[in-house]
Amino acid sequence: MFDIVKQWKWYDWAMLLLRMVACISLILTFIELRDQFTLALWVVVLWELAAFSVPWLCLLLNHKAYWVTETVISGGISIYLTSIFPAAYLSFIVPAFLMAANSSGIAYRWTGPVTIVLIPLLIKLYAPSTNLILMMVHVALAFAFGFAFHLLMVNHRQNEIIRTQNTVLEQYLSQVERVTLLEERERLSKELHDTMGHTYTAVIMGLESLRSTAADAAAQHKLSDLLELTRTSLDEIRGYLHELDSPQEQLPLVQSLRQAAEEFGRNAGVKVGLRVLGDEYQISRQAKMTFYRCLQESLTNSVRHGHATRMDVLLQFELQQTRLEIQDNGRGTARIQEGFGLSAMKERASRLQGQVSIHSDSEEGTVVTCSLPRALKPAxxxxxxxxxxxxxxxxxxxxxxxxxxxxxxxxxxxxxxxxxxxxxxxxxxxxxxxxxxxxxxxxxxxxxxxxxxxxxxxxxxxxxxxxxxxxxxxxxxxxxxxxxxxxxxxxxxxxxxxxxxxxxxxxxxxxxxxxxxxxxxxxxxxxxxxPLDTSAPESSPLRVLYDLTPREMEILQHLSKGMRYKSIAMKLYLSDGTVRNYASALYAKMGVRNREEAIEAANKAGLI
CATH class of the missing domain: 3.40.50.2300 (Response regulator)
Structure with missing residues (x-):
């Protein structure tokens, strides 16, 4: 509830201040005129405090409850005061204004008649000396001003949404443009390398073989010149290829991801936090670009589709793999539609023998995990x-x-x-x-x-x-x-x-x-x-066909003991989303749909 208060704008605080001023004014009036009340002073004061607090709390939780409590409690105290002081019907002006200002959808169709007609009629019933027409005019004007204030708030919210969406769209277009340029540079670099580089190599090999068979000294000299020219041209092409490298490829992985996260958070107006676990080690250029693209796509989707306001990024350098996990607080979805971006992420990871998995539930956010095996290469x-x-x-x-x-x-x-x-x-x-x-x-x-x-x-x-x-x-x-x-x-x-x-x-x-x-x-x-994990029986050929990793075998063992995902995550010092991703990969390899089928298949295969 108080998280909602933290997101209030200036107009929300203005209405709270107006309610507070009206409450304090009435309480001071009660104290000053306490001898004229038929009820005890403390009862009237508590009544007014309830009229201040109960509708306000209901407003944070449910609009219908707010309108009912505002009408009953605030309207009731106005009726009571007017029965003693005819001019006290003005105490209902502020609640009438607030009810209109806090309108939602077409609720004004019934809150308006209740506020402008029903409450004044009840006041007239208990205070016959009041002027009904004048009272209805005053309440109607207050309701009209409140509704105008409501329209102002709606316009302000819509403009803010438009600005936010424009910012996200601009950020998304910037990311698309950047990714397109990087992909084109990478494609051009690869094409030059695979065509021109190999062609020049073949030419050099052919010239070398001709030089060894040429008997004429002049011919050998000319072939040597051609070889030198070809080698120089090949070196120039290699230089061009290095110049085509993107700036992200030249930065360390952590610095590259941190730069991308900070830039996205600044432009999109959301909070993006990056944590790094483990000692950083060198990874290949292809792996670095795969992680960078995965982060770009995940951040953009979190805001564009999930309407997330915060993303937590975890980069973990493990012994056997490097893992990037992006978790957001967006709306999530129970059914993920695999579009171009997700397909491209999975394709890049699969080229490096890695995988990209997504876990998402409605109103629980989304977790994207990209895992790549650690390349056993020198520093x-x-x-x-x-x-x-x-x-x-x-x-x-x-x-x-x-x-x-x-x-x-x-x-x-x-x-x-x-x-x-x-x-x-x-x-x-x-x-x-x-x-x-x-x-x-x-x-x-x-x-x-x-x-x-x-x-x-x-x-x-x-x-x-x-x-x-x-x-x-x-x-x-x-x-x-x-x-x-x-x-x-x-x-x-x-x-x-x-x-x-x-x-x-x-x-x-x-x-x-x-x-x-x-x-x-x-x-x-x-x-x-x-050979796979030696803990599985050697006599089981199905163990080989499943091709389970040691970590997946470990997850399978814990699942067979009836442990839930969160318990497994705590035991293995992993996140809940990571364990779910391992389980999804495990189910896919075994060709099953859930843990029960996986345990049954594992028992038949002798895995557990």
């Missing part, structure tokens, strides 16, 4: 690669293509598996692209040796072999991926980033062949490839 955000292939041309070609990526660095090249094992001791790469068939030591043996000595090093088999047996052997030896050399360079770069973030990849054609085999063999092989 400088550069992935150190090693290329292992017995063909020098393949090594050089891959090196030139991959080094054109801003976050890749080729730190070593080896022509067989034994060289790769020896070089790992010194170079400590983050990921190795390993061929299968090589002299001295093949790729499967080298992978097994590297994984035994350095488990943190990622190994991706990059080969021309599509046999199911080779793929199974490679994955059983500890490989983190099995890809074919026929794939596009841009796809290879994205697959490398996915593996670095903890994913396991297999070429679609190989996956199809695995599915063609015996189902039990496939599940056995997949269990070796992508």
């Amino acid at each position: 400088d955000d550069v992935i150190k690669l090693m290329l292992v292939d017995n063909e020098p041309f393949v090594r050089d070609s891959l090196g030139m293509i991959l080094e054109s990526e801003r976050d890749f660095e080729v730190v070593g090249r080896a022509e067989h598996g034994l060289d790769a094992v020896n070089m790992c001791e010194e170079l400590q790469p983050h990921l190795i692209l390993m061929d299968l068939e090589m002299p001295v030591m093949d790729g499967i043996t080298a992978t097994q040796s590297i994984k035994q000595r350095w488990p943190s090093i990622k190994v991706v088999i990059l080969t021309t072999f599509e046999q199911k047996g080779k793929a199974v052997q490679a994955m059983r030896s500890g490989a983190d991926g099995y890809l074919l050399k026929t794939m596009e360079p841009r796809e290879l770069a994205e697959h490398i980033r996915i593996v670095i973030r903890g994913g396991t990849l297999m070429d679609p054609s190989i996956s199809a062949k695995l599915f063609e085999g015996d189902a039990s063999d496939f599940l056995e092989e997949k269990t070796v490839i992508a």
Whole structure:
């Protein structure tokens, strides 16, 4: 109730002051003329205090209750006073004014007749000496002035709503324009990188091969000049790509989000608070922009659709993931319609193996959570690669293509598996692209040796072999991926980033062949490839098919014990909305609709 008082405008306080002045004046009059009352002074004073406080309290809660109490209590005291002093009907002027000023909708159709006709008639009944016509004119004028004041308040409120909506619309248009420009710059940067960058790389590789075969010194000199010119042009294109980076990409994540939240709160006239939990660590450029876009879209939707006045933003740096949670105090909705903005948010997160979830209930606000897995990269955000292939041309070609990526660095090249094992001791790469068939030591043996000595090093088999047996052997030896050399360079770069973030990849054609085999063999092989939480029984193939994360398994265990979301949140030191989001993802993976079906499916699968 008092939250409503805090939102009062000047006209609300003016009416409260008018009511207070009228109450004090009447009480002083009662004290001065106390000998002429038929009731005790304290009864009359309490009556007047009730006429001041009860309608005011009812006004904060329910308009109909206000009109009834104002009519009965204020009108009753005016009738009583007029029966003693004929001129005391003027005490009803202020209540008549307030009843009109506090009108709502078309309520004046019945409050007007009651105020202007019924109350004066009752006063005339108990005080026959009063002039009914004059009394009705005075009350009608007070009601008219009150209704005019009401129209003034309505006009002021509507103008304020229009100004607020215009501000929100301007902010929204500004965000749309900014996002559009950033998206276009990012698209242009990617297109230049994927087309011009790779084209120049291919030209350089071709010129290098021609120079090695050219016998004429003049021809070699001309090819060297062309190579130098091509390399210079490629460096210039890379410089242009760096200039196209948006300002938000150059700022740390916390500073970028804080800047966006403060700017939105200032322009939209709402309160936006940002809290950061955990120690900040470096994240990729794509993850940073995903969080930034998610915050922009969520803040805009909170005001535009939910009419929120406050948003609380929580950025949490966890061990395995980075999580952004935006919670508002808006109206919320029991049924969320997925529009363009929400679809774009989910698409960006899914590209990084993350997810965006929304929890909203009517009159309870909305919680938007964006979770991205933490990329296991060094602090400088550069992935150190090693290329292992017995063909020098393949090594050089891959090196030139991959080094054109801003976050890749080729730190070593080896022509067989034994060289790769020896070089790992010194170079400590983050990921190795390993061929299968090589002299001295093949790729499967080298992978097994590297994984035994350095488990943190990622190994991706990059080969021309599509046999199911080779793929199974490679994955059983500890490989983190099995890809074919026929794939596009841009796809290879994205697959490398996915593996670095903890994913396991297999070429679609190989996956199809695995599915063609015996189902039990496939599940056995997949269990070796992508083991999940060891607390679940090894004999349950359904555990693998659900692909539950350790946190989802933990939520499932607590749900099976009958715990509610809030209890789980308190136990795991998470917010209620975060637990609900985990549960939603859990239900989606298991193909169920609620906790009962999830527990039943989990029991059948041996998960709990």
